[in-house]
Amino acid sequence: MNLPVPTLNIAEDAYRFRGELDRRDIISSYSGPLTDDILSSLGNSLRTKMEFDETDRKISRGVFSALVEQAQNIMRYSAETQAPPSGRDLEGKSLEDASLRFGMVLIGRTENGTWYVSCSNVINNDVVARLSQSISSLQGLDRKELGAMMKEQLRDGPPEGSKGAGVGWITIAREATGGFEFDFFPIMGTDKSYFTFKAYFE
Secondary structure (H helix, E strand, C coil): CCCCCCCCCHHHHHHHHHHHHHHCCEEEEEEEEECHHHHHHHHHHHHHHHHHCCCCHHHHHHHHHHHHHHHHHHHHHCCCEECCCCCCCCCCCCHHHHCEEEEEEEEEECCCCCEEEEEEEEEEHHHHHHHHHHHHCCCCCCHHHHHHHHHHHHHHCCCCCCCCCCCHHHHHHHHCCCCEEEEEEECCCCCEEEEEEEEEEC
């Protein structure tokens, strides 16, 4: 006896997913390959939304700055990648730099109205300890201490393996007036983990 195949109500499914985003007060969400164009679009829509909400300018600047810094971390370091098709002009880039890198960006508000930017991506397990130590060293420092650390980092130059100036996490920590948190989730059966960083602004 052949049983009927259940029909997925795609509208209901989408509506429930939308409801979950609303329940969590997530203003904007994106998951997939991150590029400069996508980051620009996310930033422009976020800026407009915050203007419409009449969000405090200091908070708006902090949220926008954290979005850019965290998204760039995904574009530079995510271990979830897709290489360009063979024969594609790399425009002088290495194969690694020309590859797409994937991640997730969530921008929302907590129950008490505090804005946050949360970014997640896959990383290799061999960088977990170093990354954890680097970010943990910033927790509890005030703006003056973070500013001094930034000047020192700029003077010494980027750390080994860095694709930027090496001050991205310091910048986010300075802007995150509500603090920040981060976590790692080991992906079973692989040598990778899922990394999430969440910065708060109030």
